[in-house]
Amino acid sequence: MSRPRSLVALSALVSGTLVLSGCGLMQQLGDDAAEPTDDNPVENEDLAQVGHDPLVREARLFVDTGQDARIEVAIEALERTDEYSVLYLDFTFLDQLTGTNDNLSSPPRLMDPVSGRVYEPLIDPVTEEGYGSVPSRDGYFPIYENAPNKWRFYYPPIPRHVTHMTFTGYGVGAMTGVPVTDVDAFREPDVPNVLDYDDNNPPPPGTEVTYELAEPGPEAEPQVVSLESFVDSTVASTTRDGDSETVALHSDVTFDVDESTLTDDAEEIVLQASQTIESNIDPDNPEVTVIGHTDSTGSDSYNMTLSEERAETVRDLLEDELGSDYTFDVEGRASEDPVAEEGGSDNDEAAARNRRVEFSYQVDVEAEGESGEGLDAASRNVAPPATFREEDGEIVASEEYDDVQLDVYPLVRDGAYIVTTVSLTNTTDDPIELDMSGDDATPDGGPDTFSEGTLGGFQLVEPDNDLVRYVAQLKYDVDGEDQYAGFAEEVHALQAGEDYRVMAIFPAPAQEVDNLTLNAGPFGEIEDVPIEN
Template identity: 35%
Template sequence: MALAGCSGGGEQKPASHRTAAEKPKPYTGPMAKDAWSSLGGGHSRIEMKQVERRGDRSVLRFYLTNPGKEPEHYSFGTTIAGSAYGNLHFMLVDPVGHKAYTPLYDNNGTGKTVGSDLFIMSAFPGARYETILEFPPLPASLDRMTVVTPTTAGEFTGVPVVDGQGPVKPAAPVPDFFDKPKPGSQVAWPVRGLDAPAKGGAYELYGITEGEVKSTTSSAAEEKVGLRTDVLFAFDKATLSARAESILDEVAAETKAKADPSKPPILITGHTDGKGGHDYNMSLSQRRADAVLKELQARLGTAYQYKAEGKGETEPIAKEGGPDDAQARQKNRRVEISYQIRQRTAGTGSTTSGGQQADPGGDAGPPAPFRPDGPTVASRFASFGQGGDKRRIDVKPFYRDGAYLVAVFDIVNLGPDAGPNELEDYSTSGGGPFGDFSVSDPSTRIVYRGVRLGKDGGTYVDPGRASFRHDPGTDNRGFFYVPAPPPSVRTVTFNAGPFGQIPNVPVR
């Protein structure tokens, strides 16, 4: 069924079904996936081994195998320059502690990734190439992590974290440049920068949830709750409505459970839309912030310190003046409540089944074990552009990884053309390659959006833009992380952008 423009529909009956109540059998095979990567990366098989603690740094150790018939040059950079350098732009994710780590780069962070140098030689078919990549140091409490690759293999969950033994170098021999390792042999790439000054990144992961009354942006360290002033106040007024009482009761209970009194203040910030004069907007936003402060203080008492600020129209979160002007203005009219989250100390918080310390907010499950994708549970078709290029999305069961939900799917290009860049069709609103995609809880209508690195990060926990093939007949595995809904939620709605809404996706 062809669709006009960028619309969703055309359901295909899945090949198999699994209800939300059914649990997949434990997986006992290797942590391995086939992968495609662009920018000359080619087809590979990636098998994870472990992450090692090495004092002031960490080492990811894995294997690459060429499943083809001819020698292959591999690169896992996310830019043309990174590809030329043979960079490995992998990422480590602590899904319980809400943290992400990017590789060490030599020359104090301005050079190349530290570890295996894939640029020097090609991989011969069937040989198993030991690969290492260095990262910043990790917390001692971690025993499992997720490794994110910029390929169609995507994420590898449940990778063990161990104390490293011996020198930081490959255990397998490095062949000479003109050697041709035989299929089944184990060799290693040459390495670079192991002892040079290097720098990597460690980031808080921020998740966004949006409801009809409030939105929440949270990490392990802080939380910001945005309340719609259209619900709290009458138009142009600073007197709280009757409905605001119950809303603030809920916010106060959540704040009391999470906010750290030793890290003041609880900050209440008022915002308006762009209509009206600046002085008037500043005054209105300040009065509204003061009104919310007074109500929170009445509920929370003097154990906390408070501060109210009015920002007027100066810090919009949505662009006004476009086709969605009314919706943008509604988003900009808000009162935000932000605070530092109370950190649990060792021995006082719950731990996961593997002994890993639970997250500070206490709402994360254990890290997910490694396992293959489940069966297709739903399919949709969509057509794009004037030529009617057709694609199909095959949705897999979603799953929980610590504090997050992982949305998994395949996108198949049915042709007739490749198009200039098919990813643009899924990210018109920004937010990674799948910015138009989200997940929602049908019972509460809360929407869960892509998890990003840092407060204002442009990097998301997804495959990035380096992994996708565009030729007709090719398929690509996609995924992205969103904040996990409550444990009681067993099915969700997948808001799949141009493919439409796909209900009843099981969560395993």
């Protein structure tokens, strides 16, 4: 799968270093998502206005030359007006680099952990360069060891009721609990001093390196991407994409072969589905779409008829339970929209997953708390945003695969999501290209979309009910087609003896769940990973 163009541009954001004897350079930042609208005032104005000391984390940055350097990222502030949001960030290299280096780590993103909206830096659609701090030499930022780069990034406006965001990028994992401050105007730009230094005259350690500023104009293109998440069970699965929720009832559980009449056990499942709709649907938009699907076996006409009849059966029972306050649209799609690829070694499992009846509706993504009774796979569990953590905590488990050690840290509940952080350490004397796409990485018949990315083979499993939670994905519209990118740090060559922090986001379980099993792809199954609130 090709990566979305916007991601390629953003990856270059902190790119390269033109470095001789320690000086370096890094490149600039850089499409169709609607700007969020927000009519709600800040409910806790004091919370949004409180200042804070810089939020600081250390990490290791992947670079293309293999000189993967230790860095320090310090967030000074995140400010917003009605027009933009601005992140003030200090970026310090703790190791010396030589030559020209391109950054390979993930770009700087902001996530609202309650709604799942992900904000990407504003870019100029013509030049595809980002707004904010301007590179000083041929599109690169000079980097000097232990001299903080004072960077400013522009983002779309964050809704007024949001008080805290989560920052990801540059290999720092997830910096949760970043407070949003309301301002009338952004800070005056620093006086640029970057051209005062060069390889022969580097800044003394601790000197702040400042840049010229490019402020966004009306041509700036905001990009706000919704996370798409997936929760699976033996009877149903739930996909959430922004404010849209789709629940798929597995037909092998609800119908006999070639039948469109519900089994006795299936009627109870559909009744639970009606409770899910009542609990989760946006009361201002009580419309439900019911769609039947089949696998690819059989003729198109037969499959179309069967898919329509099954959808009508589910619709009729939902309508009986929910009453006249809801409207229903029904259609059959036969085998047109598979969620798993048939024809492989796991054909039976993939075909079974494709046989399903889906119902979809709009939800209120800003609502906090837990949804009521209904299907376990469709329970939406929302806590407050997590507080900031300078460290990931104590290692709770370790496994080894192909000379790479995996260390697992406690899970962190952050709004409607679980932050999963692991570190990977190369235990050899040579670089390792870690292959995490083995046969054990993805369950048989698993959905293709949610197996993308470095940690796409990872899942979180609830030990008491076997609910499986997959890595949330960023969904982009690229020339009218959906493309996905894992919301996790991509892993490149692991340098000898070095450790790397890797983060992924999963949909959160209910509040009473205090530990989960981590299916860590080729590293195997790790039980009893605790959740911190």
